Amino acid sequence: MELYYQIIFFIFGSVFGSFFNVVGIRVPESKLFASNRSQCPKCGKQLHWYELVPIVSYVIQLGRCKGCRTKISPIYPSIELFTAILFSLSYTHFGWSIELIIALLLVSLSSILIVTDLRYMLIPNKILLFFLPFFIVLRILSPLDPWWSSLIGAIIGFVLISLIILVSKGGMGGGDLKLFVLVGFIVGYEQLLLVFLLSTLLGTLFSGVLLLTKKVNRKSAIPFGPYICIATLITYFYGTDIINWYITSFF
C-alpha cells in the first residue's frame, strides 16, 4: 500500500511539475491564462496529448519538437522529475499529516521559483504572496517546537540577508530577502542558519564549476534563488539529521 501511494504521489508530482513550468514562465509575463498553452513556441505546431505527458514525452522525442526538431529546454523535464521525486519523498517522509501539506507546498513553491529565477532572474512577489497565507495557517495548525522558532527564524532571515545586501551591493536581491524571511518562518531559526550555510556552499560550488567550464564569466549575474530553494528542501527533509550528525561528529 505504501508503494502504491508513493507511485501516486510521483505521478501527481510530475503533472504538477508540468503545470509549475507553465506558471513559472507565464506569471512574470502576467499571462498565466493565455490560450496557446500547448504549442511549440518556435514553429507553432499544436501539441497532441501524447506530446504533453510529463517526463515521458521528452524522453520519447529525444528532447526535440516533432514539427521543427528544435531542442526543447531540459528545464521542463527536470522540473517535472524534481517535483515528482519530491512529492513522493514528502509522502514517504511525513505520511498523512498537516506537515505533508506544508512539504507539498514547499516543493511547489521551490519548483516555480527555480523556473522564474533561472529564466527571468526574478522571485515574483505574486508567487510569494500566493503561498504566504497557506504557510501561516499551516504553521499555526502544525507549529514548530518551540512555536516562536518560526518568528525568530523570519526575523533572523530578514536581518541576515539585509546585512548581506548592504555589504555585498548586488550579491543578493530583494527577492532573495523575502524568500529567506518566508523560509525562516517555515523551518525555524536553527534550520534557517543551515539553509543559509548550504545555499552559500551550493552557490559557491556551482558558480565555481560554471566559471571553470567557462559557461559564465566573472561579470555574469547568477541567480541565487535555486540554491536557496534546494538548500531549503535539503534542510526541511534532512536538517535535523544533518545537525545531529554534525554535533555528534565534532563535539
Ligand SMILES: [Zn+2]
Ligand atoms: Zn516546433
